[in-house]
Amino acid sequence: MIRRCQTGQLKMLEVLIQRYKDPLYHFCLHLCKGKSAADDLFQDTWVRVLANIQRLDPDRPFKTWLFTVAANLYKDRWRKRKRWLEMVKDYHIADVLEQQLANLVADTPAPDQDILDYEQASELRRCLETLSDNLRIPVILYYFQELTVQEISQVLGIPPGTVKTRLHSARGKLKTLLEVT
Template identity: 30%
Template sequence: MKGASDRAHALSAASEDGRSASAVPSVADEQDSLDMARLASGHNAVLNDLMERHAERLFQYLVRSLENEEDAADLAQETFVRVYQNRAKFDARKKFSTWLYAIASNLVRDRYRWRARHPKVSLDAANEATGNDFVESLPEENPSPIETVQARERAAAVRRAVAALPDQLRIPLILSEYEEKSHAEIGEILRCSAKAVEVRIYRARQQLRTTLSELMQTL
């Protein structure tokens, strides 16, 4: 029982070394840079290629960040609108995905501020997030119906706890745990140091452990 509880109330710390960005750009990064150069020179159709490579993963990041698929779809579309509007400002020396997630993360912060000003609307629009959960709580082999229900309840508790984190803790945690981005890249996205990212992720995990240890008592 302890193992299942541990999985439910603590996010595993992934190795930062395994996530370190390579000094050599990947083929995908180089293609992104080429496409952005073409977009800036007037070849608007390449925006579709960029969206094809990045839209699905970006949408999942936004769903996890916002806990609302409708908001996530809106912001995914708005993110690519901003990419097009600012195509001439893209710095080809940097990764396109870093720039893309910086735009999306700024929109997430704006949406949370809007929700704070319109709590009734936010409550009415809330829906369950889909996709993978922060913690894969299902037993590995032949779960019983009770185990399946308990696992779903634990996963839902984790989602709620993550959604309740302040954005300065929630966003770096999601970028680290789900998007598997290095502290250095998250720092570029959020415009802070890698050390600040490390501290924020640590604080997020500590807060989740406290919150979930209380919630798990009722499950």
């Protein structure tokens, strides 16, 4: 499909955008914490992707490249505003946190989900927004976009061990924040 896009087949570009628009938009929403900023990042990402699709190695996974472009655009914006924060370390929680993070994907509770679960998911979402970007981005990619550690490593341009450390630290930080609230 990528090769066809690179040859200018507009139908294939439309198919590509249709396939990845929702995951990309949700990723942008989680990064930006606001609809307007997410809309801008979403649009800028597609502009950058379409302008540079010729450079993409057709054998490289498109989704990884797409999220790399979005993450880099986001980081560039925040660097300019000097809001790119340092990584925080700590760890614990796993199973419970993973379940709560999975619940965050939906903005509203599922029909069988009770109010308490929804309130816990909302609180976890608020705590997630307090994390530095270095911790929050890997969490979003891992739990919401279901990328592997290796794929996150490629998206962020960091070693897989660093991804694991950041996920580990994020879980610990979230656990601490959730215990306080």
